[in-house]
Amino acid sequence: MQIPSTARTAKPSKGTGKPAPAAQVIEELRPGQSIELLKELHILTREGKLNQDTRRKLKQVYHLYQFIEPLLNEVSANNPAPTLADHGAGKSYLGFILYDLFFNVAHQGRKDAGHIYGIETRTELVDKSRALAARLGFERMSFLNLSVQQATASADLPERIDIVTALHACDTATDDAIAFGLAKQARHMVLVPCCQAEVAGVLRKSRALNLAKTPLAELWRHPLHTREFGSQITNVLRCLQLEASGYQVTVTELVGWEHSMKNELILASRPATPSAAKTRAAQARLQEVLQTLGLDELTARFAVTPVTPPDAAVSA
Known part of the structure; x- marks a missing residue:
């Protein structure tokens, strides 16, 4: 499933007689999404456009969001401020997209709409994520320079976490994320194991x-x-x-096999x-x-x- 984007021809710029740069109308984007965020995550080009590669990235992001959004809705029904911890967050693509689509767009920036914790051991990625969140005004995002084991006992995280995610967590890192989820009595876990x-x-x-x-x-x-x-x-x-x-x-595919062989998505929910x-x-x-x-x-x-x-x- 690939939705084509459309481009409108711009009117001539005033006083020059030359056409202004074309403004691309990207039908794939959800109303209210942060364009700056999508550029920072290289889902949109610097010109604000989609190409074949970035369109594929956006498709994958939306596909994963379709799995996680119902879990956030279910948790939010009983807890107006759901918490989510993303292990091995890397550049925090997932955390930023979830925050933008769910907390900002779906809930119109409610101040009590929850908190996302990105957990990553690489200091430079944590620093970049913190700077981007500050620039975008994503106040309810925290980025912790911790291992999964350290995060389990860290006072910087609440005693319980509603949703735990770990995407492409290599080798035993997925097992560490499961142990974290069990210790935090997570309501849901979303895992994509790797290597x-x-x-x-x-x-x-x-x-x-x-x-x-x-x-x-x-x-x-x-x-x-x-x-x-x-x-x-x-x-x-x-x-x-x-x-x-x-x-x-439940075990299913994350995306089609043409995108990645590391494709298994494990969804675990505690009744x-x-x-x-x-x-x-x-x-x-x-x-x-x-x-x-x-x-x-x-x-x-x-x-x-x-x-x-x-x-x-x-x-x-």
Whole structure:
């Protein structure tokens, strides 16, 4: 789905007889969006236009926003000031777009419309994001120069976070974001894993032993299969971990495969009353998978943390 943009021919400039520069009317943009922000994020060119590459970026941004907007709406129904923490924020593309579209446009700049925290370990990116937020007047954005583990205990973040995002968080960084979400009793988690290597390393190390134990080890006997199967099973284990912690999990595509091979989107939401039976079943299955594949040493990595709000009992 690609919506074409249109350009209007400008009228001649007064006193010169020459046409003024053409003003492009970009139909893809939502009313009220910050043009300066889109230029800073290189979604619009410096001239305020879209080209093929930037149009693709905008399409991806909107596609992801369609997943997160309903979560923000659901949280906002009970909490007028929802909180969102974005791990491995990088240049904070996601945080800025969410703030602009949801807090500024959808809620018309309400002062109590929530807060976004960008968590990033690279100091120079944190400094740039802080400067851009100040320039745009995005007052309810904070950028923290912290690791995920540091953020879990930091006094700069509230005790609870409503939504946790981690896009293209490499290898175990996704697991760290999940641990943060569990510790903060997040209502929703939105995860796009990337470059999983830890499980593949364990599979590779125990390959000979597993080949002698089970024909299933043929799934990862060859190095290429080890890498691909390791990546796949990593996300399967993450989903089971989340389900065993009381979350309902959906796995889907982020964007079409033509854009990125790192394409898996994991959406996890915690119901008000998680089912004890379902969490026990997921926990048992998680342990079975770890044992069957010879991944017992990763039990601590995929530890289960049942999440039960203090005002809600777990249903049977």
